[in-house]
Amino acid sequence: MLSRVGERVFWLARYLERVENTARLVNVHTSLLMDLPEHNEINWFTLATIFDAKDAYFERYERVNEYDIMYFLLADPSYSGSLSNSILALRENARTSIDVLPEILWEQINELHLLVKGELSSVGNRRRRQKLLLTITEKCQCVWGIIANHMSRNFAYDFLQSGKFLERVDMTSRILEMTSMLVAETRNEEMRQHEGILWATLLRSLSAQQMYIQVNDSSLKADKVLMFLITDNRFPRSLSFAMNALGNYLNYLPRAESVLQKQQSILRRVQQYDVRQTPAETIQNMMDELQVSLTELNAHITSNWFYPDFSVT
């Protein structure tokens, strides 16, 4: 497989996962805000914080309000992390690796692009926005379904899965980081009343609520929720599961040793995280550190397979 094509499908999967996670997160967050009293610490800006986009936001907007935050995160062509730009990048990566992908996959991604292009002007309208975000999530799931059922287990598949799980660990860690800060002990009385809603939201934003309830009970306790999302070995969006799955797919690729070493060291660290009775700040540091390691791992993958030194014949 060409190095360039490997890179394109790897990023195709990262963007696909990012688009799905972003759409779900924004959707769930909107419904959370409907349940919370106004003027509390969780607001529209929380979303920008999760994406590390504080500075980028204030370079473009003066005030924080629903419309500007939504436009910024979903439609702003000048912000590289906006959902619409992720979809453009997704489409471009698909367009340039079309020869290794099932034909219908390209059609679905192109339809997603057309759909979003046509609906972007409506992000200010809550009802239409929520509907659009749901449709986007569904389209992404459809694409993953095509990959699962129509693609041979070849290197392109392995790069897709690697990209997906790497992106997933990153996103899960960001959401965990933010949520743990919000429910820290130092928060006020009023917020503590809503803790249950917050934990449910956290689980839903990672599509984890039902699976959590099945192994725990329906009482949502901070420790249990966090441990589930970090260490559960059977839920595919937990840090531990996703990090482990990433290793499985990297392992299929040629000359993977050095990359696997890095992946294994991150996995071990994740498995050792114990967040019971841990102050929120510590969790935040853990997640920050994890995100830095993920960036390093991505760089390893890039130099090992996409841009190795080809000068020797």
Place this chain on the structure above:
Amino acid sequence: MKNMWRDYDPAGFFDELMYSKHQPRSFSYKLLDYFQGMQNEAFQQRVNESELEMLERGITFTVYSDAGNIDRAWPFDVIPRAIPKQEWLRTEKGLKQRIRALNQFIQDIYNEGNIIKQGIMPAEVVYQSKGYRPQCQGMTPPHGIWANICGSDLVRDQDGTLYVLEDNLRVPSGVSYMLENRKTTKRVFPELFRLLNISPVDAYPERLAEMLTSLRPDLSNPTIVLLTPGVYNSAYYEHAFLAQQAGLILLEGADLQVGADDYVYMKTIHGLERVDVIYRRIDDDFIDPEVFRPDSMLGVPGIMRSWRAGKVAIANAPGCGVADDKVIYAYVPDMIRYYLDEEPILKNVPTWLCRKEEELEHVLAHLPDLVVKPANESGGYGMLVGPHASEEKVEEFRLLLRDNPENYIAQPTLALSVSPTSCGDTIAPRHVDLRPFILSGEAIYVTPGGLTRVALVEGSLVVNSSQGGGSKDTWIVDERPVEEED
């Protein structure tokens, strides 16, 4: 509401589907009956469906303009163009004859040069052609075939005679649109295929892969790649489509390098891997900066060295564009007689060579009635269509011809045939041509039909997609009755 076909009138042009205003041809009777029987709204709905279909499948081409590059949905007209099978078989034979002669010609001029020695063609016509590459002298590509993929343009005149307008031998495009057009017609008008016996077209990708494989008879499983100039090329969609359908590896110049052993290698996740056959969609000029244009960023330095050493096969072979020259075109009938000892089955458009004194005088005297073409351009650029040109334009060409007569040819303005085309809320005649694709390797394969291009602007003769042309599905119809299914 009035029927969209009621005022249809080919107005003296040869119509592909009609004998006259209201009289369909024998092979198009059922087709027209079907369309004419449709309610306007129902028809319009199918048109919309087909547009959505093209858009959703991302079938686009890139238009370059001052305002930036735009990806446009491929303009597709839903009313097919039909050709009876009997006529087509003869055309197919003619195309095979022509490509055999053209390949023998290219092989000859890069080797013995007999056609020149025998005085059939003047040496300067060949050796001064822009497409002639001295770097190819002495080469014999696999099977002696230089033009492995050819897309000839056929047009019909007022009386219905079919002519070869040009032979596109360098990097002809359009075959993916032929395949996509058929796919769209099948999705939008599935009923039609029960009424008529229509030759399928979908064998092309497989035949392409077979042909490319045959270029390395020494290898049982050669690695075949498609070399594209990249995502900014107007035909990128086609490159990706063909790679996907034929199982070729789609890559760009930067993915390749030539080793010290003169083999071509591609950069893979395993390291460097050898490439055996290259289907290139890059012009000669850009293919190897060591040999041709040194400023080319698209090609692969050293690839000509590798090709000359027989370590990689390239389709089409470098240098084959010489036979794409419009001056050389005029000699194709002579080539057929000389190399094959046969009479040409398909006609050339009568062509005046401006390099000949008396023919130039004739051209200058009749300039406003003629089409003047530069010898070595494609895509309809740099030409004069006398009857449609302003006086200044005609005078501009008069000067060009006087200054540089060797570089031009002239042809009569053909009254191109028309075919019924959906134009807004009515059906109107529009001019069409036909581009069949011919594959030559160990064997020769001709697509059944090809890509029909249509000039969507009323009265226009320009069918190029870069200049407002559209396309139609093309049917080779067998007039024997369709066998009834249970």
